[in-house]
Amino acid sequence: MNVKLIAHTQLSEDFCDHIYRLTPDMDEYVTEKVSDGQAVALTAIRTCYSPGKPSEIVAKEGAKYFGNKATDGEGGSEADRLFRHIVRSRHTSTLEHLSFTFAIEGVSRALLAQLTRHRVGFSFSVQSQRYVRFGSGDKSGGFDYVVPESVEGKRCKMSDSDGEYSAETLFNQAMAISQQVYDDLRKAGVPSEDARAVLPNAAATNLVMTANLRALLEFYAKRKAGNGAQVEIAKLAEELKEAVINAEPWTRQFFEG
Known part of the structure; x- marks a missing residue:
């Protein structure tokens, strides 16, 4: 089995320029301290609760969330606290805006049959027999x-x-x-x-799979080792988890929680 992350959610240059024009000081946070996924997650979450415009949330609220320590005593920033609150309250539709595309190679058709039972939030392009x-x-x-x-x-x-x-x-x-x-x-x-x-x-097959963060978290919870999953798909769950965490380190707690 070979799993490679091909692509994942990134901020557009236009959006980054827009942030800089609104609040030049936030440019440092967005370009150096905040991952693209965190910026998208904050925008989606706060859009649900803020009177502000989605295009302005990172610029106007970013310093508050990314620049201050978490008030829940669990470490990280106020943004991390907000992300934890969203996951615990199951408002995870806001995490569907983060997507990840993988190359998955050398897995069995038996695994494929199990994998494609996960339909919501997943897209598949499979090598044809x-x-x-x-x-x-x-x-x-x-x-x-x-x-x-x-x-x-x-x-x-x-x-x-x-x-x-x-x-x-x-x-x-x-x-x-x-x-x-x-x-x-x-x-x-x-x-x-x-x-x-x-x-x-x-028989082995290859595929390209795209999934959003919410779908991947739910997939991992069901298919990780120790939950009765077949060994091969449990290994795939671990590979996907590690690829996501490498791209967006702040997500680790939600796979392990």
């Missing part, structure tokens, strides 16, 4: 696959003797048989869009 050919002689060189951790190191008893064999060997043999059947069907003139029916849940 209809248009991408997975024959041994195609550019793909055949289909890749994901071996579940539970298969690795396990031993299976032979049904007709007292002997044992490797579960991973058996798994790999099954994948090889699927590949051979796919190849034979293609040679027989079966189109790839129909031959793909024999490819297994273990």
Whole structure:
């Protein structure tokens, strides 16, 4: 599995220039001390409760929230206190304005089936088994696959003797048989869009996924390790979490809380 953050919410140059024109002193906060995500979150949250215009909130209220220590005793700035209050009060629709786009590579179709059950706040563009050919002689060189951790190191008893064999060997043999059947069907003139029916849940795929912060927090809460999630998707949840935190460090508390 490989997860890369392709893009995430950023302030426009026009908006930053607008802040500077309104309040030159706030330019330092926005360009050096405040992440783009924090500025967007503050704008969305305070728009719900402030008589001010959304385009002016960071300029006129930013110093108050980003420049003062949190009054709830939990650390960070007043903005952090506000963000905590919003999450605890479940007014998290305001976090939907922050989006993250990921390249997700080498995950199983079994994981994909689980992942795409998360529909609200998610967008998916998935490698097609209809248009991408997975024959041994195609550019793909055949289909890749994901071996579940539970298969690795396990031993299976032979049904007709007292002997044992490797579960991973058996798994790999099954994948090889699927590949051979796919190849034979293609040679027989079966189109790839129909031959793909024999490819297994273990077959690997790639996708681009975009999700907003609220959706990612809810996904992580449901799919993180220890909540009954399958190992592969729990690992994906951790990878997504780390990518978001690296881009917007202030979000860490909401994944861990």
